Every structure is written in structure tokens, then in C-alpha cells.
Amino acid sequence: MWKKVVSCAAAGFLLASAPLPSALGGNAREAHAAANFNDVSSSFWASKEINFLHSKGIIEGYDDGSFLPNNKVTRAQAAKMILSALGEKEPTVSNDVFSDVKKDHWAAGWISLAKQKGIISGYENGTFKPEETLTRAQMSKLLVRTFEQEYDLSVKDDTVEPFSDVWINQEFRPYVSKLYQHGITTGTDSTHYSPYSSVNRAQFSVFLSRTIEPSYRVSSAENGGSSTTPPATTSTYGIVKTDSLNMRSGPSTSSGVVASLKRGTKVDYLGDQQGYWVKVRYNGQTGYVHKLYLKLKNEQGSSVANRVIVLDAGHGGKDPGASGNGVVEKELVLDIAQRVQKKLEAAGATVIMTRTDAATYPELKDRTDLAQSKYADMFVSVHTNSAPSAPSANGSEVYYDTSQNTNGSESAILAKEIQEQFVSxxxxxxRGTKDNDFYVVRNTDMPSVLVELGFLTNSGDAAKFKSDYYRNLFAEAIYLGIKNYYSL
Structure with missing residues (x-):
């Protein structure tokens, strides 16, 4: 994991202090004359900083010319950007860096260099987890500890940051305070920093630009100036989904009850998540509620931004699933699930895949346990049907469970939205939506569905499965169904 000189289990970063490289000087205001990416217009709130970092070779876009500003920043991406900001060049590696970072991984050189410099190390099991995303708390530590000469933690400032979700005893508070005092951030709004929210590429670009180029910094409260900040991707609120929900003083059932909320009650989501407990505000009071009993909604931006969605490509490995007309289920559903993943991530969602290749077969319990352990907001399992004795059987259907799933009624709504997209x-x-206790939907407590795309044994359905055009439409249908569910 990330290391630092002082033990830091909560955020997992140990970072060497470093001077700002002179190569990053110059006229920053001239570095963003025009947008470099097709999805970052000149009016985009972070366009100046994104183009500044791009002009310095610190960040890059994707092959299609996009930057995907709402995508979350991974550990691998952070290693590359931080080292690039320090003026380092990517070395060539001849051996695997970690057990999950092979020498042909796109960031292997950057990760290897960061490891050599003592900026990072792996986990105890020998992995690095390059695709794991960073939180805003972790980012604050990463920046302050890397550029320690700039921030100088030995100097105690009198200014107190205004964030109600950054408590005095939290391990990362000194780092957030330094960012605030130096004009790097004023939070996601005037009173919240959202430390446990994931950092997206636009936000990281702004924070890094302001760290290495003072002219980008905002006027902080310490000099009495007005301030601006990278806006939150969304303004989020929650709707209570159960008849009675206790709002408690702390993140556990042993904490005292602050208020009792009825179904349909709207609460402000304050972004502090501890396990499945989230901090909310209602009628002037703050407290914690269990996330599974809230439907989180965004007042602006993408309806799926910041939602944690588990995509389960059915079968895999030793279990090929069904087959027919030259199509194998485990391969087809993986391809479509990965297309859905790209669409959701481009819209700002955090997507977790239960498998990422055709050779892997997670047990059913492993799939549901993964969703529970990641405190997911939604679980979608992708499958196909087969009826060898009835080749005329065709069409799509979506299953949900109300027998054991805590969110059975919400699952039914999600199923309806996805099925409508398959049809239209x-x-x-x-073939409609159906209540059935399939293992993966009954053993998950978040809104969960199992989609049957169609019948491999039907020539008409199979022809669509063989078409790249229709595969993308299937993925779009699932994506739109999820998006519409969060818009309701």
C-alpha cells in the first residue's frame, strides 16, 4: 500500500517529501489556450487545470480523444501523475512489479519507480491493487506528504478549516487543513470536504495543479479572501425506503436514536460513510442511517455518479453456461457486462466486476459477498437463456427477489426499468419481470436483478448476440435502465 514516514493505516499512504520541480514553472495561464480533449470544453469547470497538466505531460487522455473527467482516479493513475509532477520519466521494467502488476501492465514502469523511491509499497499478500480508487482523505495525505516542503506540517496554522465532516480526532485532518490553508480546496461545499468520497480525474487534476502551480490557487479563509473550490460532481440526497428508519448519533445500532424517519422522507447526504452507515442531516439535526434503507439521488449531473454498482457476468471458467448457434454464454455476458462498465464509469459511477475474464469462475457466494463487502448500492447479474427443446422460445426477462432481499421492492422497480429498455x-x-429467489439476488441486500438477455437457442436472438451493434444496444439498455432507476 502507499507508505509514509508516520504510520497511516486509515489512508494507506507513506510518501517522500519532494521539492517542486522547476520544469513545472512558467506561465500557467497560457497553458490552457484551448481544450485538448473532446469531452473537456473550454467552459468546463476544471478545463484550465486539466489542460495545464496535459501541457506538462503529467496527464494523458484516452485513445478516442476523451479525458473522462468523472472517472475515478486509481492507485496506478495516481502513481503516474505524482511521479510525472516530480519530473520523473517512466522506466522500462523487465520483471513483474507485484503479483497483480505484470511487466506489461500500462503503469508497470511508474509503479516500479514509485516503489524504488519509497513512495509506495504493496499489500501484505504481495499485491498492489492498481485499479483501487482513492478517496479525498487519501488524496489529501498523498499531496501533502509528497510535497512536504511546500506544506511544512511542522508549522501549526491558526486557521481552522470549516468542514463539519472533518473531525478533530481524524487521522487525515492535518492534511485536509493544509490543503484548505494553502488555497487548494474549500471543500465540496462551504461546510463539507466529503473525505470518504472517491476522487475523480477532474478533481485530482485541480488539486494537483493548485499544489504545483500557485497561480491556480483560490483565496483561502486565512487571508480573508473569497474562495472557490472544485465543485462536487453531484449534490446528493437520500429518500427513506422503509416504513421507519432510525437516525442515530453514531454509525452503529448501539448509538442513540436522534430521529425516526418515515418512508419517503428526504435527508441531506453528508458524504461520511463508515461501512454501510452514512451521515445525513434532517430537520437541522445530523446523524447516521443505514445506507441500504436510503435511495441516494443526485440533484445535478449524472444520476449514477458516485453510486457503487457491482456487475456480475454470469458463469465463467469451468462453467461455460449455455451455448447455442455458435455463441457461448460466459463469453457473451462478460463482453456485454464490460460494455456496461464503460458506460457507467464514463457517467461517474464506481463499478466493481465479479470477474474480468472468461477463465475465472467465482463461486456464487463469492459474488454476493463481494457486493456486500464493497457496500454496493446495486447488483446486476447478466445471463442468457437456453431452451434446446423449444428453439422458438425467445425474448428477454429480468428477475428480482422479494423473499429475502431487503430491497426486493426496489429491485422490482430496477428490473422493470431494464426490461423496458430491452424491449424498446x-x-x-x-417476457416481463419475475420474482424468483435465484441465489445472487436473494443473498444481496441492495437492489439486485438477474437479467436474461435472450435465448442462445433461438436463431433470431442469437443473431443479435453475434452483432457488435446489438451487443452495444444490450449494454446501453442495462445502462439506461440503471440510470432511469436513479432518476425516479
């Missing part, structure tokens, strides 16, 4: 967008025969 893909032109599938409508």
Missing part, C-alpha cells in the same frame, strides 16, 4: 431499445420480445 433492442427490440426484444417482452
Amino acid at each position: 431499445l433492442v427490440g426484444m420480445n417482452d
